[in-house]
Amino acid sequence: xxxxxxxxxxxxVGIENGSRSVDVxxxxxxxxxxxxxxxxxxxxxxxxxxxxxxxxxxxxxxLLWIDGVLRVAGPDTRAYRPTVGPAVRISGLRFYPGxxxxxxxxxxxxxxxxxxxxxxxxxxxxxxxxxxLIARAENPMRGLESVAHWLAAGxxxxxxxxxxxxxxxxxxxxxxxxxxxxxxxxRRLHRISLTAFGYGPKTLARILRMQRALAxxxxxxxxxxxxxRTGYADQAHLSRDIxxxxxxxxxxxxxx
Numbered sequence: 453x454x455x456x457x458x459x460x461x462x463x464x465v466g467i468e469n470g471s472r473s474v475d476v477x478x479x480x481x482x483x484x485x486x487x488x489x490x491x492x493x494x495x496x497x498x499x500x501x502x503x504x505x506x507x508x509x510x511x512x513x514x515l516l517w518i519d520g521v522l523r524v525a526g527p528d529t530r531a532y533r534p535t536v537g538p539a540v541r542i543s544g545l546r547f548y549p550g551x552x553x554x555x556x557x558x559x560x561x562x563x564x565x566x567x568x569x570x571x572x573x574x575x576x577x578x579x580x581x582x583x584x585l586i587a588r589a590e591n592p593m594r595g596l597e598s599v600a601h602w603l604a605a606g607x608x609x610x611x612x613x614x615x616x617x618x619x620x621x622x623x624x625x626x627x628x629x630x631x632x633x634x635x636x637x638x639r640r641l642h643r644i645s646l647t648a649f650g651y652g653p654k655t656l657a658r659i660l661r662m663q664r665a666l667a668x669x670x671x672x673x674x675x676x677x678x679x680x681r682t683g684y685a686d687q688a689h690l691s692r693d694i695x696x697x698x699x700x701x702x703x704x705x706x707x708x
Contacts, residue, residue, distance in 0.1 A: 480498075482498075483497075489604075492548060495544050496593065497541065507533075509527070509697050511549040512552075513546075514544045515544065517543040523569055523570060524569075526565060527564050527650030529564065530699060531697065545596040548618075550610055550618060553610070555603040556573050560648055563650065564650040582602070586599065610648070613634060613644070614644070617630060617641070621657040621660050622664070626657075665679070665690055675690060
């Protein structure tokens, strides 16, 4: 792997720095900021203040620094409840949907619902170099950004079409309409989605819709109106869909 930063691999995806709009309901001890890696955010979570809040599916993948070990959080299809070990604080870099597999050289579906060590994804030498970049940085968040830039310098960029898929599905377009708008057949769209997002476009659309609905509900929009504005048949449909992903009622997710 080269050891110089090159953000062109990110810019060609067609996204801008800080453009991630997936809603995150921050638990106590959680902080994030826009990353210098376009489309990404870097974050920390202090488990001394909160160790119970689940991580909901959001269409993204993360690079994690936990107890001196780099890990990759694959795309989730269900709520992930962290198991707290010696780590008090975890740092992460959350990539824009579809961009991480190009950097890692691994199809997203192979990492679905996993938290794999980076040493199991990259070569041992590359994993050691990535760890060295973290050690030399002023803090883990900066180190994770250095790792992402280093990976980008040695890989081809993600296909710009991926950002368009996310944009259309996030806006509420159907899978069929998205395939037509991008001049893709349904089967090709499904194959592309599995590789880039870890699951098919229908699942990705449901996850993005869930995040839109939670953002509205947390802003005070009544649930019936939230359901109507985000394409659910009714409030009961909204509640069932969110419970399928979160494993808990929406009322619990909206508690302060």
